[in-house]
Amino acid sequence: MSKIxxxxxxxxxxxxxDDNPEGSCRFHDAGPIFKDGMKEWSCCKKRSHDxxxxxxxxxxxxxxxxxxxxxTKAVTATRTPRPTAIAAPATNASSKESCSRCQQGFFCSDHxxxxxxxxxxxxxxxxxxxxxxxxxxEISAVPQKKIMDINEPQTCKNKACGxxxxxxxxxxxxxxxxxxxxxxxxxxxxxxxxxIHVKEFDEFMTIPPCTKGWHNADPTS
Numbered sequence: 001m002s003k004i005x006x007x008x009x010x011x012x013x014x015x016x017x018d019d020n021p022e023g024s025c026r027f028h029d030a031g032p033i034f035k036d037g038m039k040e041w042s043c044c045k046k047r048s049h050d051x052x053x054x055x056x057x058x059x060x061x062x063x064x065x066x067x068x069x070x071x072t073k074a075v076t077a078t079r080t081p082r083p084t085a086i087a088a089p090a091t092n093a094s095s096k097e098s099c100s101r102c103q104q105g106f107f108c109s110d111h112x113x114x115x116x117x118x119x120x121x122x123x124x125x126x127x128x129x130x131x132x133x134x135x136x137x138e139i140s141a142v143p144q145k146k147i148m149d150i151n152e153p154q155t156c157k158n159k160a161c162g163x164x165x166x167x168x169x170x171x172x173x174x175x176x177x178x179x180x181x182x183x184x185x186x187x188x189x190x191x192x193x194x195x196i197h198v199k200e201f202d203e204f205m206t207i208p209p210c211t212k213g214w215h216n217a218d219p220t221s
Contacts, residue, residue: 003015010059154217
């Protein structure tokens with residue numbers, strides 16, 4: 001059995017006359033308001049800046065599907081244009097432009113299918129983002145580790161350490177340092193990690209490290 005397109009604003013569903021119970025249709029019983037880029041349903045005051053999201057707002061009323069076009073009109077709150085000397089004659093195109101369903105991108109039995117612009121907007125809104133996957137990108141994203149001689153002397157870059165060490169002697173408690181950061185505020189100097197603050201810079205430099213760990217010659221690794 002062929003199905004008919006419901007003409008209620010906000011429904012846009014297909015139905016058959018033999019299967020049209022009460023409550024099967026969800027629609028907006030009042031037209032939209034367009035003002036300063038905002039789209040709002042006057043019946044339920046729900047709004048959105050994005051036209052595709054606006055069309056996706058569920059209807060606030062329920063009832064039966066119908067083929068009768070509603071009498072609601074879209075209200076565009078803009079400045080009133082100056083009257084022209086000669087009024088343009090009414091055409092089929094102008095009738096389509098003044099149609100409330102056509103303006104909102106819904107199917108209209110009088111003027112055919114949805115407008116092309118709305119179809120593009122809805123398709124773009126529902127499209128999933130394209131994620132590029134490339135082996136070259138994955139390889140370039142992996143940082144290259146520096147090859148180091150375990151007997152080569154290195155200088156630890158951990159805060160408050162600065163000792164010279166060899167990787168073969170490095171272990172999990174070899175370094176005493178401040179994980180930081182250092183805090184300088186209102187003439188006070190200290191370390192946030194151990195919450196010790198002093199006034200003089202010399203005192204700040206002698207604050208004992210609060211953490212033990214591995215020596216690290218490259219703090220960014």
